[in-house]
Amino acid sequence: MTAMTIGRILVTLLLLLTRCVGIDASPQAPRAALRDARDRAYTANARNDTGALARALATFEGLSAGDKDVLAVYYASWTAWSLAGSQIQAGNADAAKASAGTAVRYARLGLSLRPDSAEFQAMAANALIGLAVIDGTTFQALLPDIAAARAKAVELGPRNPRVVMMDAGMIFNIPPERGGSQEKGIARFLEALARFDEEHAAAAPDDLQPRWGRDLAHGWLAAMYLRLTPPAIEKARAEADIALRLRPDFWYVKQVVLPQLKDAR
Numbered sequence: 001m002t003a004m005t006i007g008r009i010l011v012t013l014l015l016l017l018t019r020c021v022g023i024d025a026s027p028q029a030p031r032a033a034l035r036d037a038r039d040r041a042y043t044a045n046a047r048n049d050t051g052a053l054a055r056a057l058a059t060f061e062g063l064s065a066g067d068k069d070v071l072a073v074y075y076a077s078w079t080a081w082s083l084a085g086s087q088i089q090a091g092n093a094d095a096a097k098a099s100a101g102t103a104v105r106y107a108r109l110g111l112s113l114r115p116d117s118a119e120f121q122a123m124a125a126n127a128l129i130g131l132a133v134i135d136g137t138t139f140q141a142l143l144p145d146i147a148a149a150r151a152k153a154v155e156l157g158p159r160n161p162r163v164v165m166m167d168a169g170m171i172f173n174i175p176p177e178r179g180g181s182q183e184k185g186i187a188r189f190l191e192a193l194a195r196f197d198e199e200h201a202a203a204a205p206d207d208l209q210p211r212w213g214r215d216l217a218h219g220w221l222a223a224m225y226l227r228l229t230p231p232a233i234e235k236a237r238a239e240a241d242i243a244l245r246l247r248p249d250f251w252y253v254k255q256v257v258l259p260q261l262k263d264a265r
Contacts, residue, residue: 118157
């Protein structure tokens with residue numbers, strides 16, 4: 001067997017693996033445009049920049065025109081979900097509700113294109129939770145869809161860090177009488193951090209595949225530690241420090257977590 005033949009076999013196996021665990025991208029949208037919009041969306045989310053998130057979303061919506069590019073659809077959902085969070089922070093509930101609805105719409109479109117993608121199942125769960133929280137009138141109606149997306153995501157991607165983080169957040173925030181637990185949620189979140197470290201250490205088969213969340217996980221875990229009774233101050237401070245090392249412009253840690261840590265002294 002020649003070296004060229006071996007190389008082709010390895011490339012084929014790598015592509016098959018990527019399609020099993022990630023999102024099988026279609027070639028329609030220009031990769032450079034997707035990458036640029038994705039990076040702008042990540043930065044805007046870190047900085048809580050509502051305007052930049054809206055502009056990135058418009059780019060993804062254009063790139064996904066005709067519902068042909070699955071990665072553009074994924075990032076449209078992610079960006080709309082992030083935009084809804086930024087808008088609710090600004091007190092603009094109507095805009096946040098609309099953006100959350102957009103996130104759900106694109107997540108559902110993605111599931112119609114890639115129903116066996118753990119990334120899309122987790123994205124659907126996140127988007128549905130966002131809409132249910134922002135628009136409380138939809139909460140009960142969306143619960144079955146949230147539960148189904150959560151269960152399918154865990155089934156398809158048990159070691160996917162974004163899946164584990166989504167699951168951890170639900171465990172932490174669900175009331176104890178309904179099966180939730182802050183302690184179990186944090187334990188699951190620590191598992192997500194381990195999965196993020198594994199992902200970070202491995203080369204990405206495709207740099208456009210979703211790999212977001214490592215910085216967010218540390219920042220969100222810091223906030224979880226502060227919600228415990230009593231708050232776990234030193235653990236929260238350690239997680240906040242890591243989050244800022246990974247993302248120095250992480251607005252949530254700088255403007256929400258650090259002031260709480262200062263007041264907790």
